[in-house]
Amino acid sequence: MSRRRRQSHALERVLGTPALFATAYGNVGSSIYYALGVTAAIALGLTPLVFIVSGLIFACTAATYAEGTVLFPEAGGSSSFARHAFNELISFGAAWAQMLNYVITVAISAFFVPHYLSIFWAPLQTGPWDIIGGIVVIVVLVGVNIVGVQEAAALNVLLAVVDFATQLLLVVLGFFLIFSPHVLKANIHFGHAPSWANFALAIPVAMIAYTGIETVSNLAEEAREPRRSIPASIRLVAIAVFAIYFTLPLVALSALPVHLDATGHYVTKLGLPPSKGGFENDPVLGIVENLNLHGALLSGAKIYVGVLAATILFIATNAGVIGASRITYSMASYRQLPEVFRRLHPKFKTPWLSLILFAGVFAIIFLIPGNVNFIGRMYAFGAMLSFTVAHVSVIQLRRNPPPQEVPYEVRPSVKIRGVKWPLFAIFGGIGTGLAWLVVVVQDAPTRYAGLAWLAAGFVFYVLYRRRLGIPLSETVHAPLQFGPAVALEYRSILVPVVAGPAGQEAIDIAARLAAERRAMIVALRIIVLPMDRAMDTELAAEVELADKLLDDARLIAEGYGVRTIDRMVRARHAGRAIVEEAERRQSEIVVLGAPRGRHREIFGKTIDYVLKNAPCRVMVAAGKRAA
Numbered sequence: 001m002s003r004r005r006r007q008s009h010a011l012e013r014v015l016g017t018p019a020l021f022a023t024a025y026g027n028v029g030s031s032i033y034y035a036l037g038v039t040a041a042i043a044l045g046l047t048p049l050v051f052i053v054s055g056l057i058f059a060c061t062a063a064t065y066a067e068g069t070v071l072f073p074e075a076g077g078s079s080s081f082a083r084h085a086f087n088e089l090i091s092f093g094a095a096w097a098q099m100l101n102y103v104i105t106v107a108i109s110a111f112f113v114p115h116y117l118s119i120f121w122a123p124l125q126t127g128p129w130d131i132i133g134g135i136v137v138i139v140v141l142v143g144v145n146i147v148g149v150q151e152a153a154a155l156n157v158l159l160a161v162v163d164f165a166t167q168l169l170l171v172v173l174g175f176f177l178i179f180s181p182h183v184l185k186a187n188i189h190f191g192h193a194p195s196w197a198n199f200a201l202a203i204p205v206a207m208i209a210y211t212g213i214e215t216v217s218n219l220a221e222e223a224r225e226p227r228r229s230i231p232a233s234i235r236l237v238a239i240a241v242f243a244i245y246f247t248l249p250l251v252a253l254s255a256l257p258v259h260l261d262a263t264g265h266y267v268t269k270l271g272l273p274p275s276k277g278g279f280e281n282d283p284v285l286g287i288v289e290n291l292n293l294h295g296a297l298l299s300g301a302k303i304y305v306g307v308l309a310a311t312i313l314f315i316a317t318n319a320g321v322i323g324a325s326r327i328t329y330s331m332a333s334y335r336q337l338p339e340v341f342r343r344l345h346p347k348f349k350t351p352w353l354s355l356i357l358f359a360g361v362f363a364i365i366f367l368i369p370g371n372v373n374f375i376g377r378m379y380a381f382g383a384m385l386s387f388t389v390a391h392v393s394v395i396q397l398r399r400n401p402p403p404q405e406v407p408y409e410v411r412p413s414v415k416i417r418g419v420k421w422p423l424f425a426i427f428g429g430i431g432t433g434l435a436w437l438v439v440v441v442q443d444a445p446t447r448y449a450g451l452a453w454l455a456a457g458f459v460f461y462v463l464y465r466r467r468l469g470i471p472l473s474e475t476v477h478a479p480l481q482f483g484p485a486v487a488l489e490y491r492s493i494l495v496p497v498v499a500g501p502a503g504q505e506a507i508d509i510a511a512r513l514a515a516e517r518r519a520m521i522v523a524l525r526i527i528v529l530p531m532d533r534a535m536d537t538e539l540a541a542e543v544e545l546a547d548k549l550l551d552d553a554r555l556i557a558e559g560y561g562v563r564t565i566d567r568m569v570r571a572r573h574a575g576r577a578i579v580e581e582a583e584r585r586q587s588e589i590v591v592l593g594a595p596r597g598r599h600r601e602i603f604g605k606t607i608d609y610v611l612k613n614a615p616c617r618v619m620v621a622a623g624k625r626a627a
Contacts, residue, residue: 021233021240025160028210028241030316032167033309034112035209035245036252037283038376041271043202044194045187045258051245054206057435060428061210061387062238064394066231067410067422071402073226074584076330078390083334084402085393087473089461092336094389096457098327099358100382100450105320106363108208108375109313110134110141115274115281116313119306125274125281131370137314138367141321142360146345146352163312166305167244170287174251177292184250187258193266201442204380204435207387209245225543225568227408252283255290281372284309321359328354335468335476336461342478377443381450384436391429398422477586492565494587496578497525497549502593506621507553510591515560519588523553524567524581526574535570543568575609582614589617 036047043050068081076083079095114133118124124133194202256270256279270286272278279286288301329351332341345352366375398409399419413420440447462472470476495510497503507523514521525546529535550566557564571577582590592607611618 021236024233024237025164025240028237029160029163029167029244030109030312031209032244032248033116033282033284033313034108034372035206035376036249037271037278037280037286038208038372039202039206039271040249040252040268040283041280041373042194042198042205044266044268044271045184045189045253046194046199046202047253047270048184048246048249050199050202050206051209051249054203054209055242055245057203057428057431058207058210059238059242060424060431061390062234063410063424064387064391064422064428066234067408067425068390068394068397069230069234070227070408071397072584073230076327078386078393079327079330081393081397082389083475085396085400088334088336088475089473090389090393091334091475092331092461093454093458094386094393095327095331095336096454096461097382097386097389099324099331099457100453101379101386102320102324102327103358103362104366104375104379104382106138106317106324106359107134107366108372108379109317109320110137110363111367111370111372111375112281113137113310113313113317116285116306116309118282119285119302127370130281131368134367135364137317138321138360138363141314141318142355145318145321145325145355145359146350147348159308159312159315163308164240164244166308167248170284170291170305171244171247171251173291174248174254174287178254178290179251180254183254183257187253187268189258189266193258197442200438201377204384204439205376207383207432207435208376208379210241210383227570231410248287252287255287282306282309320363321355324359324363325351325354328358333478335465335470335478338464339478374445374449377439377446378449380439381436381446382453384432384439385454387432388429388436391425391432394422394425395429398425492520492522492585492587494522494524494578494582494585494590495553496574496590496592497523497546497553498593499545499549500593502621503549504552504556504593506591506593507556509619509621511557511560511562513589513591514557514562519562521553521557521562521564522567522581522585522587523550523557523564524569524578525550526577527568527570528574529570529572531572539570573609575606575613578606578610579613579615582616587616589619590614591619591621594620 039050040047065077069077072080072084074080076095077098079091079098082094083091111130111134114124114130114137117133118130123129252270253268256268258266258268261267267278269278270283271280273280279289284305285302288305289298291301293301328337328341331337332339332354341351341354343353344350366378398413398421409420410422410424412423414423415421440450465472493510493514495506497507507521510521513519527539527542527546529537529539546568550568554564554566567581569577569581578590578592581587590610592610594607607618607620
């Protein structure tokens with residue numbers, strides 16, 4: 001068989017803490033370019049305090065996602081947690097709320113792109129050109145994803161680093177040039193501007209600052225060692241984002257303080273629309289314009305920030321498009337949506353229908369009114385519901401832990417009646433649950449639109465499940481094959497990686513199978529620890545060897561043009577770890593290498609266990625190279 005051209009998947013090869021952090025921050029950090037204005041329009045002088053409160057809720061949510069994602073390192077986030085903790089009906093509710101989040105992320109990110117590009121053409125600042133520009137961004141990205149053009153992963157990481165550095169620079173310059181505690185104190189009018197009702201409403205709206213927390217969950221499947229890299233990356237994202245939202249609003253309200261307008265209402269230009277001379281649609285540019293910079297320095301700073309913001313928001317829009325298509329594809333795979341949403345384009349092999357409908361049509365529907373306040377509150381509706389389900393699911397998983405060889409728990413916890421209750425999930429769930437209720441009770445348009453979205457989804461789900469004759473709460477996997485278009489993400493070949501010719505033979509055979517079937521290889525390296533050694537023992541030599549073997553396996557697979565996902569797992573029992581991974585991945589086949597010599601008896605026990613317990617076919621590679 002002729003070998004295909006080798007492809008570069010550098011980001012996938014190094015999906016450790018730095019790559020996961022950079023990728024997640026590229027999505028979460030982009031929200032500063034619109035969250036600041038949307039929140040300030042409601043919270044006024046208490047905007048910094050609102051971001052602190054929402055940041056604490058986000059910290060609890062990040063801890064919940066860290067624990068849930070390590071327990072189930074698969075795409076899906078809160079939907080996946082709910083499936084394992086409760087049932088498919090609750091999982092659907094979380095997934096449908098996530099879908100709303102992705103649709104809103106696409107709409108709001110695309111809408112703000114032309115506003116930051118208005119530094120080159122002023123009409124982009126106002127309607128209808130800002131709406132037209134946002135629609136063009138969505139249409140272009142949906143088309144690009146249907147064709148299947150891959151993102152420049154290294155460029156995304158670079159832009160995330162540049163973005164974070166720029167935001168830090170703005171904070172430093174702001175504190176040096178314009179920061180004023182006296183102005184910030186004068187901005188505050190407790191109970192009046194904002195009212196306590198608006199203050200409460202601003203907290204869930206401010207959570208729009210944390211769009212993209214699901215990103216780490218979606219990347220978890222490709223994290224080499226999720227137990228270590230996922231919690232660390234989520235923790236870094238939470239710290240970095242909280243640092244920006246703790247400081248930048250102080251600078252912003254020093255530059256654009258609260259004042260009385262002609263009608264006697266307290267306002268800040270940070271939260272006013274362009275038609276009233278405000279910066280609600282480009283708040284970071286508003287900060288730059290009011291840093292007391294002049295001449296060429298001001299012009300250069302505006303161009304730099306405008307281009308960077310537009311680029312980051314463009315990438316965030318694309319992440320939302322990909323997220324919407326992936327959650328749709330996952331829902332269809334679990335019989336939550338019709339199978340048609342899994343079908344791939346016959347030429348481009350991409351989920352074209354889900355891209356057009358959810359990432360395109362629905363996002364444009366939300367975008368057309370051009371009401372950023374409504375869009376922001378709709379995100380709060382979906383996000384708070386999704387986060388609350390995630391918190392409750394992790395609490396339930398503590399009460400009824402899944403059968404895992406290596407349990408994982410985030411601290412702090414309190415042990416009562418044999419259960420280690422996760423305090424972060426309890427407080428986080430109370431916070432997000434109350435925030436969701438605030439949005440539902442206080443904002444009528446969001447209440448009706450959000451509840452209508454949920455009602456439409458559940459009605460469709462019930463009718464679809466009844467037509468198939470499937471119980472509403474039962475988890476059912478769609479068939480792996482359905483016509484000429486094949487579900488690429490779910491056609492995986494699991495290969496436990498071992499040293500020596502046997503391991504190379506297994507990878508080679510698996511790569512040939514994958515090339516023929518357009519499938520994917522999951523290369524699994526198991527580090528077996530005896531009972532007298534703790535699972536978090538430092539194993540520098542073993543990890544180094546595992547990295548080398550996984551890299552070698554990837555090179556073999558790339559020679560056939562086959563995509564691989566690396567996974568490093570610590571376990572007490574190799575066979576049990578292989579079976580668990582095959583079950584979670586819904587692998588079609590497990591390919592095992594059969595070594596000779598002194599380890600034959602030990603490996604034979606592993607093969608025997610896998611043959612007896614694997615949920616799929618098992619192939620034992622014992623060719624010439626393994627002899």
